[in-house]
Amino acid sequence: MKVALDAMGGDHAPAVNIGGAIDALRYYPKLQHLYLVGIEDVLREECKRQGLDLNDPRVSIVHAPEVIGMAEPGAKTVRKKKHSSISIAMDMVKEGKADAFVSAGNTGGAVAAATLKLRTLPGVDRAGIASALPNEYGICHILDAGANPEAKPEHLVVYAVMGTAFARGVLGVKDPKVGLMSNGEEDEKGTAFTKEAFKLLKQAPGINFVGNVEGRDLFESELDVVLCDGFVGNIMLKSIEATAKAV
Amino acid sequence: MKVALDAMGGDHAPAVNIGGAIDALRYYPKLQHLYLVGIEDVLREECKRQGLDLNDPRVSIVHAPEVIGMAEPGAKTVRKKKHSSISIAMDMVKEGKADAFVSAGNTGGAVAAATLKLRTLPGVDRAGIASALPNEYGICHILDAGANPEAKPEHLVVYAVMGTAFARGVLGVKDPKVGLMSNGEEDEKGTAFTKEAFKLLKQAPGINFVGNVEGRDLFESELDVVLCDGFVGNIMLKSIEATAKAV
Incomplete structure (x- = not known):
């Protein structure tokens, strides 16, 4: 290479x-x-x-x-x-x-x-940044960590497909788990944006969508991809880095 | 009491x-x-x-x-x-x-x-949750940490006023600094939502608005209030808690 x-x-x-x-x-x-x-x-x-x-x-x-x-x-x-x-x-x-x-x-x-x-791959409207967070199970990727701050719900579905392909093809995870970052794990939690994304992700073929996840799931759950818009992902990533440094 | x-x-x-x-x-x-x-x-x-x-x-x-x-x-x-x-x-x-x-x-x-x-105070449309983060300068409050996930820009201005009053009256901070959580410190960073909030905060009397802030400012800057909608605040707070626990 x-x-x-x-x-x-x-x-x-x-x-x-x-x-x-x-x-x-x-x-x-x-x-x-x-x-x-x-x-x-x-x-x-x-x-x-x-x-x-x-x-x-x-x-x-x-x-x-x-x-x-x-x-x-x-x-x-x-x-x-x-x-x-x-x-x-x-x-x-x-x-x-x-x-x-x-x-x-x-x-x-x-x-x-x-x-x-x-250019992006066919079917991919927007680029996303996958940021790797190591945890005890392996690596969880925040996707998107900042490329696309005002994402549409359908962008998150495409991120789910790309994140799954990466976890499977590059990291060798058999059946990658994909979660949606929200303000609570219950299905009904979230904003209009995440609720629409949730609905689309539920119906999307070829991904193993596990539903809404929270901050703790980044470190304490077997999870390969955490989906969010680039604004939330960027803030989350920087807050995590700052906390790790402060602690 | x-x-x-x-x-x-x-x-x-x-x-x-x-x-x-x-x-x-x-x-x-x-x-x-x-x-x-x-x-x-x-x-x-x-x-x-x-x-x-x-x-x-x-x-x-x-x-x-x-x-x-x-x-x-x-x-x-x-x-x-x-x-x-x-x-x-x-x-x-x-x-x-x-x-x-x-x-x-x-x-x-x-x-x-x-x-x-x-009921809320006169002029306050929505309740907000202030969550205290201790740092070397004192206490920085995330506001809103989850009460109002789909906030409007004008809600953040009212949070700024309430956060300032709390920092001044209860914590004894003379001239509390208020920042807006964004995906970069530059004035032009953010989403349509934060850009509108930025404009309103710039014009709002009685608050000391220092502009956009990032994750690291929670711990490394002299900052008393960090404004965000309740969705971002909730995710940020839980990610910070989870990171501190994991580290």
Whole structure:
């Protein structure tokens, strides 16, 4: 597998990106090639500093003169900065030069670039971000964790299908359980939005919908996918991170 | 101050309620009288078991033959069970026999009973639940933590006013800071709902609105009130509790 890495994206770029590249090359022999996409001079300097040997045939730098900052509006900036590391790395996936794209950078930018350049799968209207929460049973994904803040109920059904496919195909879960995040476990709990989503999920074929779930189910239940709109998912994820840090 | 305690409400009632009553009588000399509201026989037995002396002039049992279970739909059940501990305790506040009502029971039932019997303040359309999160600066209240899941933007403005009054009057904070929970701190982040609330809060007099906040601000910022609709607040609160437990 060939991977295009946004080497300039993130709060601590490019140091942590190059550090991650070194680890990936060391621990994943299946990684055939790693493209470090970003400002060439900066990346050469950082590779030298951290001891990443650019004569290694598995690694190369792809110059991208622009960077999308963490505070910039992602979707807008992707359209403006055609030569950003996110844009150029995503183009490599589009053109088949890379099989996958990895970024720790501007989330909105990455989602917008993926949607614009790679398009969504047939039947998928909106991209979603799956964020992994480890628990004692394995991994539960919050979906959507922020790509689509004003989701429609039918978007959640498509997330359920994609989350199920990911849990089954990538994580090897036989019959992934999908829950709907709500303000109570009873069927009648929720807002007009979640009630409509609940109805659609009940009828959707090919998914194992277990009904409404609550915060505690993220950690205490055997659950593979928790569905929510991107606004709730983003707030939930950040609150969980902040609580873990505070505790 | 005279307090009416819902002695039957909660997952571990009446044992923890009577345990709490014993502590309250011991540590709060300003507590003039504590009414234990619930099924008389059950409460007598529990008081005896835990050594709460019913000859103490500061405590008495008020018989309420019905109980609203934790899994019952709160608002509906309050209307049906006229003689529940929640209803009868709330009546005591209405009639001036008690100054305050305390319950660890069915949240929807308590909110519905308060709204039906005591009514909201002038100008307040909807009740809100303020849930206290301690942090290094003091206490930050999530408001609303679940009373009003489908809030309108203008409800959040009223919550801002009430939260400010509480922080100022009860907690002694001089100029309470009020934030709006969103999926990013930038002014333009959020949904149609939060953007409208943001606009109204910017214009509202008498509150110190600091703009959009995120999960980390709950613990890492000097912030007194975090506004959100009851759906988001409920999910956020339960996720925080679950994370703290898991960590």
